[in-house]
Amino acid sequence: MKIVGLTGGIGSGKTTVAKLFAELGIPTYIADEEAKTLMNTSSTIKREISALFGDQAYTDGSLNRPFIANAIFNDTGLLKQMNSIVHPRVGRHFKEWVQQQNALYVIKENAILFEHGEEKNCDFTILVTAPENIRISRVVKRDNKTEAQVKAIINNQLPEGVKRLKATYIIENTALDKTRTQVLDVHHKLLNAMKTS
Numbered sequence: 001m002k003i004v005g006l007t008g009g010i011g012s013g014k015t016t017v018a019k020l021f022a023e024l025g026i027p028t029y030i031a032d033e034e035a036k037t038l039m040n041t042s043s044t045i046k047r048e049i050s051a052l053f054g055d056q057a058y059t060d061g062s063l064n065r066p067f068i069a070n071a072i073f074n075d076t077g078l079l080k081q082m083n084s085i086v087h088p089r090v091g092r093h094f095k096e097w098v099q100q101q102n103a104l105y106v107i108k109e110n111a112i113l114f115e116h117g118e119e120k121n122c123d124f125t126i127l128v129t130a131p132e133n134i135r136i137s138r139v140v141k142r143d144n145k146t147e148a149q150v151k152a153i154i155n156n157q158l159p160e161g162v163k164r165l166k167a168t169y170i171i172e173n174t175a176l177d178k179t180r181t182q183v184l185d186v187h188h189k190l191l192n193a194m195k196t197s
């Protein structure tokens with residue numbers, strides 16, 4: 001089974017595109033959701049996160065997301081330490097998940113795929129992209145984050161231009177009907193590439 005990494009900056013539409021692949025019957029793994037689940041359920045991770053961030057890390061047992069976001073996206077050292085607690089566990093969880101799938105390929109959505117050199121574990125990669133001003137306004141609308149908060153996250157992600165050079169396929173996600181067409185096109189290209197590989 002082939003692994004197709006799906007990535008893109010904040011607000012590019014990764015989850016939207018992942019859902020379109022799911023509609024085609026492709027198993028999809030959303031790394032960020034799994035990370036959040038693990039951070040809320042694994043007692044080991046909870047203990048390590050609490051040791052790193054202090055008492056405010058959890059409110060009534062649930063991850064205090066605004067507090068953590070404010071801390072890590074303004075302090076690269078903390079971001080790295082948190083990543084080193086969470087990412088190896090997500091990686092192991094993904095491997096177990098893959099074993100349970102039955103398909104020609106699976107999609108692994110990960111916001112920071114190229115940032116962490118994760119493309120080496122993928123057979124193909126897809127970059128979802130949209131102009132930065134559109135991405136910012138989508139997230140401000142969706143999450144009630146301020147423009148400055150979204151920009152702080154963007155500053156912790158690779159520039160679009162760098163990611164474009166690394167991706168096997170690029171999906172421009174502005175008009176949704178055109179995004180659907182591109183998803184179908186990439187799906188067929190992937191199936192063809194798998195036939196010949």
Ligand SMILES: CC(C)(COP(=O)(O)OP(=O)(O)OC[C@H]1O[C@@H](n2cnc3c(N)ncnc32)[C@H](O)[C@@H]1O)[C@@H](O)C(=O)NCCC(=O)NCCS
Pocket residue numbers: 009010011031032035036039063064065066068069072079083086090110111112153156157
């Ligand atoms: C920091 C957290 C609590 C903020 O939660 P919140 O609901 O406010 O934001 P949300 O989850 O929608 O994240 C917004 C965006 O931030 C970016 N982002 C999230 N984690 C990271 C990270 N470790 N490094 C860089 N960018 C990141 C992504 O583009 C993400 O989509 C949350 O993002 C989180 O738990 N992150 C750690 C898990 C992780 O590393 N996920 C990335 C892929 S595994």
Ligand SMILES: Nc1ncnc2c1ncn2[C@@H]1O[C@H](COP(=O)(O)OP(=O)(O)OP(=O)(O)O)[C@@H](O)[C@H]1O
Pocket residue numbers: 008009010011012013014015016017111138139142173174175176179
């Ligand atoms: N083509 C589009 N047209 C209009 N709105 C869109 C489009 N694509 C996505 N959106 C909206 O923009 C927001 C961000 O999309 P989505 O959650 O898929 O992005 P994401 O890349 O997964 O974001 P994040 O990195 O924050 O997790 C959502 O509210 C989504 O409904």
